[in-house]
Amino acid sequence: MTTLDELDKRILQQLQVNNALSNQELANLVHASAPTCLRRVARLVKAGVIAKQVAILAPEQVGAGLTAIVEITLDHQATEHQIAFEQLVAKEVAVQQCYRVSPGPDFVLMIQVADMAAYHALAHRLFANQANVRNVRSFFSIHRSKFETALSLS
Incomplete structure (x- = not known):
């Protein structure tokens, strides 16, 4: 640090x-x-304190207005299986964030897509075709009341 x-x-x-x-x-x-x-x-x-310098876009203004929060549980949780899943979702532009979590599901993903049809296609590609994905639980945002990127430096 x-x-x-x-x-x-x-x-x-x-x-x-x-x-x-x-x-x-x-x-x-x-x-x-x-x-x-x-x-x-x-x-x-x-030093890596500033990790990226980016423009933050308004998803609804660029055709990516559906936010999905997705919990993923794997059949096999060994490190190599978790890394393989992370590598799979890292290739998908619509997956904005991927977190390993504990307890509960193995991963929580933040996904930004155009609509339900786009989500369905992504879910089929990323989850349904993966033998190690045991459970997928999706939540869809109906309203975002807060979104911040700034970290507290106090």
Whole structure:
């Protein structure tokens, strides 16, 4: 784990709100010089603290308005079977997140697709055709009241 000082935290808080800030805008907001900000951000990227710099899209605006939360239970839970399942879902763009969980199911997936027909096709491809998938339990979002990507740095 990387040790973060107060300036690092201020930089990270600002970048979590708006990663499109120019270096000068960022420096002004965190009360540091532009060269200092540039060095700090580069260090945070190199250390892996900043894992990705992305644009977060509105799913309903790009034809991916159905969110499915899916619990998966495998027949065989040995590490190699879990890794094989993770590799399978990693190839699927619609699978936004994959978590190994305990207790309960083996995995929880967050899936974003256009509609139920698209979900059905994905479920058939990823789950029904896999001999090691024992149980699939799907929940469909009818309303998203909160969605955040920012982490607390306190």
